Amino acid sequence: xxxxxxxxxxxxxxxxxxxxxxxxxxxxxxxxxxxxxxxxxxxxxxxxxxxxxxxxxxxxxxxxxxxxxxxxxxxxxxxxxxxxxxxxxxxxxxxxxxxxxxxxxxxxxxxxxxxxxxxxxxxxxxxxxxxxxxxxxxxxxxxxxxxxxxxxxxxxxxxxxxxxxxxxxxxxxxxxxxxxxxxxxxxxxxxxxxxxxxxxxxxxxxxxxxxxxxxxxxxxxxxxxxxxxxxxxxxxxxxxxxxxxxxxxxxxxxxxxxxxxxxxxxxxxxxxxxxxxxxxxxxxxxxxxxxxxxxxxxxxxxxxxxxxxxxxxxxxxxxxxxxxxxxxxxxxxxxxxxxxxxxxxxxxxxxxxxxxxxxxxxxxxxxxxxxxxxxxxxxxxxxxxxxxxxxxxxxxxxxxxxxxxxxxxxxxxxxxxxxxxxxxxxxxxxxxxxxxxxxxxxxxxxxxxxxxxxxxxxxxxxxxxxxxxxxxxxxxxxxxxxxxxxxxxxxxxxxxxxxxxxx
Numbered sequence: 001x002x003x004x005x006x007x008x009x010x011x012x013x014x015x016x017x018x019x020x021x022x023x024x025x026x027x028x029x030x031x032x033x034x035x036x037x038x039x040x041x042x043x044x045x046x047x048x049x050x051x052x053x054x055x056x057x058x059x060x061x062x063x064x065x066x067x068x069x070x071x072x073x074x075x076x077x078x079x080x081x082x083x084x085x086x087x088x089x090x091x092x093x094x095x096x097x098x099x100x101x102x103x104x105x106x107x108x109x110x111x112x113x114x115x116x117x118x119x120x121x122x123x124x125x126x127x128x129x130x131x132x133x134x135x136x137x138x139x140x141x142x143x144x145x146x147x148x149x150x151x152x153x154x155x156x157x158x159x160x161x162x163x164x165x166x167x168x169x170x171x172x173x174x175x176x177x178x179x180x181x182x183x184x185x186x187x188x189x190x191x192x193x194x195x196x197x198x199x200x201x202x203x204x205x206x207x208x209x210x211x212x213x214x215x216x217x218x219x220x221x222x223x224x225x226x227x228x229x230x231x232x233x234x235x236x237x238x239x240x241x242x243x244x245x246x247x248x249x250x251x252x253x254x255x256x257x258x259x260x261x262x263x264x265x266x267x268x269x270x271x272x273x274x275x276x277x278x279x280x281x282x283x284x285x286x287x288x289x290x291x292x293x294x295x296x297x298x299x300x301x302x303x304x305x306x307x308x309x310x311x312x313x314x315x316x317x318x319x320x321x322x323x324x325x326x327x328x329x330x331x332x333x334x335x336x337x338x339x340x341x342x343x344x345x346x347x348x349x350x351x352x353x354x355x356x357x358x359x360x361x362x363x364x365x366x367x368x369x370x371x372x373x374x375x376x377x378x379x380x381x382x383x384x385x386x387x388x389x390x391x392x393x394x395x396x397x398x399x400x401x402x403x404x405x406x407x408x409x410x411x412x413x414x415x416x417x418x419x420x421x422x423x424x425x426x427x428x429x430x431x432x433x434x435x436x437x438x439x440x441x442x443x444x445x446x447x448x449x450x451x452x453x454x455x456x457x458x459x460x461x462x463x464x465x466x467x468x469x470x471x472x473x474x475x476x477x478x479x480x481x482x483x484x485x486x487x488x489x490x491x492x493x494x495x496x497x498x499x500x501x502x503x
Contacts, residue, residue: 016058020066023050028073047074051097055104063105067097123160130158131272138280141287147280148179155252155273156181159266163234163255165189166277167203169248175203178250187232199223202239206251212267214238233257240270242278249281294468299403317355324351374398375405379412379432386416386428388445393431396439397491404489407465408432408441411473414462415443415485423447423483434491439471441487451477459485 027046034046047070055063071094134154137147152164166179174196180189197204200221205213215221215237218230229237239253252274256262331344369378376394383390400408412430419425425447433440452475459475466473471489 013058013062016054016062019058020050020054020062020069023053023066024069024073026050027070031073031077047071048096048100051100052104055101056108063101064098067094067101070097126160127158127269127272130154131276134273134276138276138283141283142280144277144280144284147277149181151252151273151277152179152181155254155270156183158273159254159269161254161262162257163187163232165253165255166242166250167195167253168250169197169207170194172207173197175207175250182255184233187234189232195225195228196223197225199226201225201229202237202253203251206239206241206253207248210241210243210248212238212240212271214262214267216261229255235259236261238262238266238270240267240274242274242281244278244281244285249278252277291468291470294464297468320351320355324348324355327351370402370405370409375400375408375432378405378409379430382409382413382416383430387420388416388423388425388428390416391427391429393429393433395433397434400434400439400491403469404439404491407462407469407471407489408439408487411441411462411466411485411487412443414459418451418459419443419445419447419483422451423449425482437491439487439489439491441489442484444482444484446482448479449477449481449483450479451475451483 027050031046051063051067051070054066131154134147134151137150148166152166156162156164162184163182164180165177167175168178169175174194177189177191177193177195179191182188195201195203197207200215200223202213202215203225204223205215215226218226218235218237221230234255234257236258237253237255239251241248242250242252252270254262254266254270327344327348331341331348334341334344369381375396376398379394380392383392412432416428416430419428423445425445427446429442429444431440431442459473463473466487466489469489471487473485473487475483475485477483
């Protein structure tokens with residue numbers, strides 16, 4: 001019963017008056033029924049019960065009034081019974097009533113403090129749990145678009161607020177909603193909705209200052225954004241910036257429809273979530289920049305190799321062919337039994353060998369067949385050169401990004417070379433296809449297995465090349481079960497990277 005009464009805030013005073021009146025009436029009735037079987041000095045305990053209840057449930061003023069009323073009722077019973085010891089009894093009862101008021105008031109104060117500490121502890125635990133859930137997604141490097149809705153939901157849950165919105169600044173004139181949640185679905189802002197930064201709003205204050213901000217009452221705020229929020233029933237708001245790489249990327253804003261202002265610590269709690277979101281955005285941007293940088297490096301290397309191959313073909317190789325033809329003409333004019341004829345023949349054979357060596361070198365630098373025919377014919381050429389029989393299943397687009405074709409060609413070439421050298425295989429299967437905007441490669445042999453990327457096979461560099469194109473390369477090679485190399489590479493690319501435009 002005391003647990004129910006000792007609450008941090010008292011019920012309305014009118015309830016206290018009604019309760020006091022009811023208790024006085026009940027006490028008078030009980031004492032009237034018991035006065036024939038109990039001594040008069042025992043009646044004070046009954047009247048003290050009402051004082052205890054009112055003191056526990058309401059403030060000191062009403063408890064004091066209850067004490068006076070109980071004292072008068074106690075005196076009335078003494079007078080009606082003609083008791084001679086009225087003064088001492090009244091003094092004792094009044095003292096006990098006042099002491100009861102003081103003690104129960106202290107108990108109410110302690111209960112309020114304990115309840116406040118418990119509320120703060122529960123709130124902190126709730127906020128920490130919400131932060132952990134968002135931090136887990138960030139640690140797993142989830143995409144920012146997947147983190148946004150989780151962050152606003154967890155922030156609303158952690159702070160126990162009605163409305164949370166995450167926004168991104170696009171220009172100095174407006175911002176766009178990237179995530180929103182509200183206990184009332186009709187009040188939730190639509191993702192992609194654009195609002196103005198003019199006038200008074202938390203979003204505008206954060207944008208101008210780069211610091212946490214709040215508005216205590218939107219009824220006094222000007223501007224279309226403030227009018228929009230008023231129409232949704234929001235009265236106040238607080239927000240914090242989402243800062244990425246020294247720029248204010250956006251903001252997290254908490255809104256409330258309650259007339260009471262948000263607690264003063266709200267901004268600091270919002271900052272905790274904003275920092276996590278900023279970390280996720282920074283990681284994603286850094287990762288995207290790193291991938292783009294790696295892709296540019298790969299593309300630049302491929303272009304350099306292509307130019308080198310073309311220079312060899314159009315320069316040194318053509319010069320060697322020309323010299324060979326000229327020497328053949330000189331050889332034809334020399335007598336067959338002449339020593340010069342024999343020497344010329346040896347020089348021509350040497351030039352032919354040099355030409356073959358340069359041709360093989362140029363193929364390793366950049367396969368010219370990729371530029372002429374594309375990936376499909378290039379893979380078929382590799383299969384014909386392989387000393388191990390190759391089963392082909394090739395169905396690829398005629399035009400793929402040049403970087404994708406080169407990467408796929410080298411994966412197949414390296415896999416077939418390793419099979420011929422180390423696998424002791426009798427059959428190789430090569431499958432290549434494009435579907436759903438992705439190139440799929442699979443090279444499988446029936447050899448001895450046991451290969452791994454770190455074994456000097458050259459696949460480490462190819463794995464880096466594939467990953468630089470946002471692809472994946474995997475090797476499965478259990479001893480005695482053959483080797484399977486699979487690779488997937490996105491083929492959606494800018495038109496400037498197409499083979500047709502690079503020639």
